[in-house]
Amino acid sequence: MILVCATTALPPGEATRVEADEPIAVFNVDGEYYAIDDTCTHQDASLADGWLDGCAVECPLHASCFDLRTGKVSGPPAKTPVNTHRVLVADGMVYVEPGVAADGAA
Amino acid sequence: MSPTIAVVGASLAGLTAARALRDQSYDGRIVVIGDEVHAPYDRPPLSKDFLAGTASLDDIALGTPDDADLGLEWRLGTAAVGLDRSSRSVLLDDGSGIRADGVVLATGARARRLAGSDGLAGVHVLRSLDDAISLREDLASAGRLVVIGAGFIGAEVASTARTLGLEVTVVEAQPVPLAGPLGADMGAACAALHADHGTRLLLGTGVAGLVGTDRVEAVELTDGTRLPADVVVVGIGAAPTIEWLAHSGVALGNGVLTDARQATNIPGVVAVGDCAATWSTSAERHVRIEHWTNALEQPATAAATLLGAGERPAPSPVPYFWSDQYGARIQFAGSRREGDVARVVEGSCASRSFVTVYERDGRPVAVLGMNQPRLFTRLRRQLRSTVPATA
Ligand SMILES: Cc1cc2nc3c(=O)[nH]c(=O)nc-3n(C[C@H](O)[C@H](O)[C@H](O)COP(=O)(O)OP(=O)(O)OC[C@H]3O[C@@H](n4cnc5c(N)ncnc54)[C@H](O)[C@@H]3O)c2cc1C
Ligand code: FES
Numbered sequence: 001m002i003l004v005c006a007t008t009a010l011p012p013g014e015a016t017r018v019e020a021d022e023p024i025a026v027f028n029v030d031g032e033y034y035a036i037d038d039t040c041t042h043q044d045a046s047l048a049d050g051w052l053d054g055c056a057v058e059c060p061l062h063a064s065c066f067d068l069r070t071g072k073v074s075g076p077p078a079k080t081p082v083n084t085h086r087v088l089v090a091d092g093m094v095y096v097e098p099g100v101a102a103d104g105a106a
Numbered sequence: 107m108s109p110t111i112a113v114v115g116a117s118l119a120g121l122t123a124a125r126a127l128r129d130q131s132y133d134g135r136i137v138v139i140g141d142e143v144h145a146p147y148d149r150p151p152l153s154k155d156f157l158a159g160t161a162s163l164d165d166i167a168l169g170t171p172d173d174a175d176l177g178l179e180w181r182l183g184t185a186a187v188g189l190d191r192s193s194r195s196v197l198l199d200d201g202s203g204i205r206a207d208g209v210v211l212a213t214g215a216r217a218r219r220l221a222g223s224d225g226l227a228g229v230h231v232l233r234s235l236d237d238a239i240s241l242r243e244d245l246a247s248a249g250r251l252v253v254i255g256a257g258f259i260g261a262e263v264a265s266t267a268r269t270l271g272l273e274v275t276v277v278e279a280q281p282v283p284l285a286g287p288l289g290a291d292m293g294a295a296c297a298a299l300h301a302d303h304g305t306r307l308l309l310g311t312g313v314a315g316l317v318g319t320d321r322v323e324a325v326e327l328t329d330g331t332r333l334p335a336d337v338v339v340v341g342i343g344a345a346p347t348i349e350w351l352a353h354s355g356v357a358l359g360n361g362v363l364t365d366a367r368q369a370t371n372i373p374g375v376v377a378v379g380d381c382a383a384t385w386s387t388s389a390e391r392h393v394r395i396e397h398w399t400n401a402l403e404q405p406a407t408a409a410a411t412l413l414g415a416g417e418r419p420a421p422s423p424v425p426y427f428w429s430d431q432y433g434a435r436i437q438f439a440g441s442r443r444e445g446d447v448a449r450v451v452e453g454s455c456a457s458r459s460f461v462t463v464y465e466r467d468g469r470p471v472a473v474l475g476m477n478q479p480r481l482f483t484r485l486r487r488q489l490r491s492t493v494p495a496t497a
Contacts, residue, residue: 043155045479046479046480048480049479049480049483051483051484051487058483060479060480060483061428061435061437061479062398062399063399063402063426075402076118076148076168076170076402077148077168079170
């Protein structure tokens with residue numbers, strides 16, 4: 001389990017990146033936290049730099065959209081999904097469990 | 107009988123149009139006609155990773171396994187040679203024709219060639235996969251490359267060739283590269299990357315001709331200088347592929363003329379992507395955009411127009427493109443005009459990491475970023491919401 005940050009450091013609509021074996025992007029969507037691989041499956045872009053649109057993030061480079069809940073990609077140029085990771089919130093802190101898919105993810 | 111829609115051009119705009127038609131519940135026949143023998147592939151990597159040899163053909167394929175469900179009829183390796191307006195048929199180079207209830211024109215653009223360069227080995231343009239493969243082969247055994255034109259594609263080829271270890275000279279007729287899209291200051295800021303990475307950039311210099319009998323040996327400049335070259339890449343822009351429509355009755359200008367919803371003057375015929383000059387309400391003229399994102403976005407509107415899916419408001423997209431050169435990420439959104447004021451709002455040109463906002467009458471109209479994807483993306487979004495919605 002990796003400590004991401006305090007909940008206060010990640011307000012709604014924001015994203016942050018944590019280093020793990022593969023970097024992970026953590027998002028706050030109206031108080032719900034989601035974590036996916038940070039690196040786009042198309043090229044080397046950081047999805048934490050992308051644009052949050054509801055429960056999806058648009059890659060900052062070529063605009064493929066990834067569903068934060070499932071990791072699925074909605075359109076080109078990326079063709080493969082990203083991994084999701086389970087997020088835990090305890091005592092005002094946000095944690096991720098790398099390699100453990102989020103509940104409900106494909 | 108179920109209706110037929112013919113999509114002419116099997117690349118980004120054509121494939122996206124076919125997907126959009128299915129997305130919008132069209133379940134009739136879709137025939138996709140493409141003159142290249144290859145299944146749809148992505149062009150941007152042709153000057154970048156694919157040319158460098160770090161991306162494979164598989165990597166750049168546009169198709170996905172899901173596309174099998176679209177039920178498309180492919181006619182690859184077949185060129186459309188005409189459109190018969192009265193029967194609304196697409197005429198093919200094998201002598202056959204496809205009668206269609208709807209036609210999507212998505213024939214893109216082709217690279218401009220240098221007059222007098224035909225038949226000279228070692229001289230390349232870069233538009234198609236075949237172009238990229240032959241250029242890649244030629245670069246593998248070359249020492250000196252001369253790129254004619256310092257536009258985005260020329261700059262990307264120069265950058266890739268440097269990573270392959272070639273000695274590279276870029277020749278540009280204008281005093282500042284990219285001044286048209288970016289303005290002089292920012293054009294210069296981007297062009298500075300060449301010198302950083304050991305590429306020689308010659309500005310304000312015209313090309314008088316190419317030297318060589320069977321194979322190119324040098325590029326001769328208007329001032330008499332001869333630049334020895336094993337390979338020459340001509341990157342002087344692209345022209346829309348519309349000659350095949352000359353006698354079709356489809357209104358043509360700098361591209362297939364369409365309204366803001368991608369409809370041409372002929373009912374049931376729409377045009378999308380690099381071949382389309384689309385009416386822009388904000389610019390009050392037809393605008394042809396040669397960017398990837400445009401070819402991805404227009405087809406949804408075109409499909410709705412073709413299927414008569416009500417009067418959705420015409421979109422007022424904010425043009426967007428990117429370019430990767432020497433490891434730097436350049437991104438641009440909006441449209442710049444002469445007189446717009448460019449202001450660096452983050453970072454500095456000298457550090458090769460900056461964001462510049464262009465303003466007109468105090469309002470942001472465009473944004474440029476180098477190695478600043480996060481802030482750029484935010485400002486690009488704001489641009490979308492400040493561009494007045496056009497009815
Ligand atoms: C080397 C290169 C690098 C690029 N890099 C970038 C970048 O970094 N960023 C960016 O935003 N954009 C970039 N672009 C631009 C982007 O690739 C284009 O905007 C995009 O490909 C346009 O798609 P399209 O489907 O409209 O046209 P095209 O991709 O040109 O496809 C048109 C297709 O129609 C076929 N065709 C033409 N005539 C006929 C006919 N009569 N019958 C049948 N088929 C026909 C053509 O062979 C082609 O396959 C780049 C382009 C190139 C060439
Ligand atoms: S890097 Fe994410 S879509 Fe290209």
